[in-house]
Amino acid sequence: MSEASNSSNPLAPTEPLAPTEPTELTANVAPASTSGRSRLKITDVVLTPIAFRDPPLLNSAGVHEPWALRTIVEIHTDEGICGIGETYGDIGHLERLRTVAPALVGLDAYELGPMHQRVAAALRGQTGDDKHGLTGKISAPGTVDRVYSAFEVACLDIQGRAVGRPVVDLLGGAVRDAVPYSAYLFYKWAGHPGTEPDQWGEALDPVGVVSQARQLIDQYGFGSIKLKGGVFPPEQEVDAVRALRDAFPNTPLRLDPNAAWTPGTSLKVAEDLDGVLEYLEDPTPEIAGMAEVAAKAPMPLATNMCVVSFEHVAPSVAVNAVQVILSDHHYWGGLRRSAHLASICEAFDIGLSMHSNSHLGISLAAMTHLAAATPNLNYACDTHYPWNAADDVVVPGVLSFVDGSVAVPAGPGLGIELDRDVLGRLAENYRTCGLVQRDDTGYMRKFEPTYERKRPRW
Numbered sequence: 001m002s003e004a005s006n007s008s009n010p011l012a013p014t015e016p017l018a019p020t021e022p023t024e025l026t027a028n029v030a031p032a033s034t035s036g037r038s039r040l041k042i043t044d045v046v047l048t049p050i051a052f053r054d055p056p057l058l059n060s061a062g063v064h065e066p067w068a069l070r071t072i073v074e075i076h077t078d079e080g081i082c083g084i085g086e087t088y089g090d091i092g093h094l095e096r097l098r099t100v101a102p103a104l105v106g107l108d109a110y111e112l113g114p115m116h117q118r119v120a121a122a123l124r125g126q127t128g129d130d131k132h133g134l135t136g137k138i139s140a141p142g143t144v145d146r147v148y149s150a151f152e153v154a155c156l157d158i159q160g161r162a163v164g165r166p167v168v169d170l171l172g173g174a175v176r177d178a179v180p181y182s183a184y185l186f187y188k189w190a191g192h193p194g195t196e197p198d199q200w201g202e203a204l205d206p207v208g209v210v211s212q213a214r215q216l217i218d219q220y221g222f223g224s225i226k227l228k229g230g231v232f233p234p235e236q237e238v239d240a241v242r243a244l245r246d247a248f249p250n251t252p253l254r255l256d257p258n259a260a261w262t263p264g265t266s267l268k269v270a271e272d273l274d275g276v277l278e279y280l281e282d283p284t285p286e287i288a289g290m291a292e293v294a295a296k297a298p299m300p301l302a303t304n305m306c307v308v309s310f311e312h313v314a315p316s317v318a319v320n321a322v323q324v325i326l327s328d329h330h331y332w333g334g335l336r337r338s339a340h341l342a343s344i345c346e347a348f349d350i351g352l353s354m355h356s357n358s359h360l361g362i363s364l365a366a367m368t369h370l371a372a373a374t375p376n377l378n379y380a381c382d383t384h385y386p387w388n389a390a391d392d393v394v395v396p397g398v399l400s401f402v403d404g405s406v407a408v409p410a411g412p413g414l415g416i417e418l419d420r421d422v423l424g425r426l427a428e429n430y431r432t433c434g435l436v437q438r439d440d441t442g443y444m445r446k447f448e449p450t451y452e453r454k455r456p457r458w
């Protein structure tokens, strides 16, 4: 037991969970374990911001820029075991990672509770933000979870490597050997303005959307489809979904306009697509709006916008705002806390799916271990991976899609290795690409100067 334990309450945590104004960081966090057990002491935390190519994917915030940003996290230990994680690359998030990293040195890689406390203490109540708002409002506790997540994944990688077991075993063992993902369709331009069309081509109408679905399904074997909407007037997106239904009569379909519609518009679309969608994702903003739609919609409503942190769950349950939550370990506080979310969903009979932003193979591996260990994950997971796979930092061979699913890596830890040549190249991209923050709206305005981000828009 640490010297700092609270003598009046034997169950109190050894230290405050999130002191907002600590005078001295070291005086407000749990000390490293002194029990004499063998340790895996963290000796260094290395953060590498990277940039990789991203196609012009359209959404309710604007359009993806030519580069997507991420940060690769490497944690080193005194035993020589190193673990890796992947997280957002926006400058504000990167600065928060940089603030926290030195505070983790000296911890044991098994001390994840104390690590969460140290992250909270180092952040001193900061609240993150982003320019796209596609994952809802970010709170102070949500900011801690976003920053902690990649460090937690890297430590689970270390733990697995240390004991020779895959991360899925640390999460309770695999309930499935392979994790199904869905084809993630986007309206898109043929290429970034001023460049040649990319391999995917244009998708701005039902014909283009169906052809994109065919490409993704032919290449990856996906067994379900999600269309990112919120780009065109809802009637046009309904037509695209109907075209998908005609082209793929037995494939589960989802539509996600990222809160671009009023509750009234959402209900109209929900009625139009009755019997066509397995769920309708974030048709309208906020818990109250979603509850209004959910009360009459014929299909379940899903979210990765109005329930994005633990404090949102109770208010949402109280009004039955959503019937499916899209988890995402990058902002729900890593793999273990995402497993807690899964238990909460089970308790409240809420469905569970998985959200994705632009990402590479470290995230895909982590998502796959988590999903494989989560019995009540009842839907195929989202993944952007096909859009960004050409630039993966992971050594090829382990992560591949067969019939739309990724087999759980069998090697110790995450079961993957960093390709250092690619990492170096993507780090150089970051230094030269001129972007430090994702700005879909700003990029759209370069081509449509009057464009505004509006939620709801219709």
Ligand SMILES: O=C([O-])C(=O)C[C@H](O)[C@@H](O)C(=O)[O-]
Binding pocket: 057, 058, 059, 134, 135, 228, 256, 258, 304, 355, 356, 357, 358, 382
């Ligand atoms: O709502 C969602 O599913 C997303 O936020 C996924 C991605 O962020 C996607 O919309 C994007 O990157 O344009």
Ligand SMILES: [Mg+2]
Binding pocket: 256, 258, 281, 282, 303, 304, 305, 355
């Ligand atoms: Mg969504």
